[in-house]
Amino acid sequence: MSNDIKTIAMPDEKGFFGDYGGSFIPPMLEDILSEISTAYDEISRDPSFHEELNMLYQDYVGRPSPIFHLKNLSAKVGGAQIYLKREDLNHTGAHKINHCLGEALLCKKMGKKKIIAETGAGQHGVALATAAVLVGLECDIYMGEIDIVKEHPNVVRMKILGANVIPVDRGTRTLKDAVDVAFEAYLGDPVNQLYAIGSVVGPHPFPKMVRDFQSVVGNEARVQFQDRYGKLPDNLVACVGGGSNAIGLFSAFLEDENVAMYGVEPSGRGFKDGDHAATLTKGSPGVLHGFKSYLLQDDKGEPLPVYSVASGLDYPGVGPQHSLLKDLGRVTYVTASDVEAIDSLFELSRTEGIIPAIESAHAVAFATKLAKDAGPDKTILVNLSGRGDKDIDFVVEQYGKEYGVE
Numbered sequence: 001m002s003n004d005i006k007t008i009a010m011p012d013e014k015g016f017f018g019d020y021g022g023s024f025i026p027p028m029l030e031d032i033l034s035e036i037s038t039a040y041d042e043i044s045r046d047p048s049f050h051e052e053l054n055m056l057y058q059d060y061v062g063r064p065s066p067i068f069h070l071k072n073l074s075a076k077v078g079g080a081q082i083y084l085k086r087e088d089l090n091h092t093g094a095h096k097i098n099h100c101l102g103e104a105l106l107c108k109k110m111g112k113k114k115i116i117a118e119t120g121a122g123q124h125g126v127a128l129a130t131a132a133v134l135v136g137l138e139c140d141i142y143m144g145e146i147d148i149v150k151e152h153p154n155v156v157r158m159k160i161l162g163a164n165v166i167p168v169d170r171g172t173r174t175l176k177d178a179v180d181v182a183f184e185a186y187l188g189d190p191v192n193q194l195y196a197i198g199s200v201v202g203p204h205p206f207p208k209m210v211r212d213f214q215s216v217v218g219n220e221a222r223v224q225f226q227d228r229y230g231k232l233p234d235n236l237v238a239c240v241g242g243g244s245n246a247i248g249l250f251s252a253f254l255e256d257e258n259v260a261m262y263g264v265e266p267s268g269r270g271f272k273d274g275d276h277a278a279t280l281t282k283g284s285p286g287v288l289h290g291f292k293s294y295l296l297q298d299d300k301g302e303p304l305p306v307y308s309v310a311s312g313l314d315y316p317g318v319g320p321q322h323s324l325l326k327d328l329g330r331v332t333y334v335t336a337s338d339v340e341a342i343d344s345l346f347e348l349s350r351t352e353g354i355i356p357a358i359e360s361a362h363a364v365a366f367a368t369k370l371a372k373d374a375g376p377d378k379t380i381l382v383n384l385s386g387r388g389d390k391d392i393d394f395v396v397e398q399y400g401k402e403y404g405v406e
C-alpha cells in the first residue's frame with residue numbers, strides 16, 4: 001500500500017490520479033488552464049502566499065476550527081465515541097470559505113480583476129463573493145433562474161456583498177446550465193477573469209488546487225486529535241458531493257493505515273435513476289465537465305438527473321481522487337438517505353445543541369450507525385462541513401410536523 005499512497009496523494013503532472021482526473025477540454029481552453037496551473041505551482045511554492053492565507057484563515061475565518069467530543073450523542077448511541085471537526089463555525093458557516101479565499105488570492109496574484117463562478121444552492125456563490133470583497137476583486141456569479149427563486153436568501157447575501165448575480169435562463173435553468181454559461185463567459189475574457197470552481201472537480205489543476213486549500217481541515221484535525229487524545233481517530237467520516245470537505249479531512253491521514261475512512265453519498269429517495277446522487281456507489285467511469293471520474297450517466301454517456309434533499313450534494317460526478325481512493329479500497333463509500341439525514345439533523349440539534357447543514361447531517365447519520373457496531377474505546381471523527389441556518393425554513397416546512405415543529 002505505501003507505494004500506492006504516494007500516487008494517490010499527488011496527481012501526475014497532467015493531473016491524473018491513476019486513471020482519473022486529467023483535462024478533457026477544447027483546445028482553446030488549454031492555454032488558459034496551463035496558465036492557471038503554472039501560476040498556482042509558483043504561488044504554492046511561495047512562503048509569502050501561505051503566510052497571507054494562513055493569517056486570513058486565523059483572523060478572518062476563525063481557524064483552527066475546534067474538535068468537539070459528542071458525549072451526549074455517543075452515550076445515547078451506546079457504542080464508539082463520536083467527535084466533530086467544527087467547520088460549521090467558520091465565517092460564512094461552512095468549509096467552502098477555505099478554498100474560496102485561496103482561489104481569490106490566486107486570482108489577485110495573477111493580476112486579474114474579476115473572479116467568476118456558477119452556483120447552485122448559492123453556498124459557493126456566497127463564500128466566493130465574501131472572499132472577493134476581502135481581497136478586492138469584482139465578482140460575477142452565474143445562477144439558474146429556478147435556483148434564484150428557490151435560494152432567495154443566498155441571492156440577497158451575494159447582492160449585499162456587492163457581487164453581480166447573473167440569471168441563467170437557458171435549458172433547465174439550474175446548475176448544469178449555469179456551469180455552461182459561466183464557462184462561456186470565462187472563455188470570452190480569460191485575461192481579466194479567473195474561474196473559481198466550487199469543489200475538487202473540473203479539469204486539472206482545479207481538483208489538486210481545491211484539495212490543497214481544503215487540506216487545512218485534515219492537517220489541523222490530525223494534530224488536534226493527537227494532542228488532546230494521544231492517538232489518531234480510528235475512523236473518519238465526511239459527506240461527499242463533489243468531495244472537497246471529505247478530501248480536505250482525508251488527505252492528512254492517507255498514510256495512516258489504521259485510520260479507516262468513509263465517504264457518505266446521498267441515496268436521496270432511493271436508488272432509482274433521478275432519485276439519488278450516489279455517484280461512487282452507483283456510477284461508472286466517464287468524462288464530464290473536463291475530467292474523468294465516476295459519473296451517474298446513461299448508455300450514451302450523458303449525465304443522469306440527480307437528486308438529494310441536500311442541494312450541495314446533488315452532482316452527477318465526483319472529484320477524481322475519490323474515484324482512485326475507491327478503486328484502491330483506501331476509502332469506503334457508503335450512503336445515507338434523505339430520511340436518515342433529516343433524522344440526524346434533529347438528533348444532533350436535540351442532543352448537542354448543534355444544528356448541522358443537511359449535507360453534513362448525512363455524515364452524522366452514517367457515523368451514528370458506525371458507532372453502534374463499535375466498542376466504546378473506538379473513536380469516529382466527523383467533518384461537520386457546515387451549519388444548518390440556511391436549511392431551517394425548508395426543514396420546518398417539509399418535515400416540521402414529524403418532529404413537533406410547526
Ligand SMILES: *Cc1c(COP(=O)(O)O)cnc(C)c1O
Pocket residue numbers: 094095096123198199200239240241242243244245246312313357359360385386387
Ligand atoms: C457544498 C457543500 C457540501 C458539498 O461539497 P463537497 O465539495 O462535497 O464538500 C457539503 N457540505 C456543505 C455544508 C456544503 O455547503
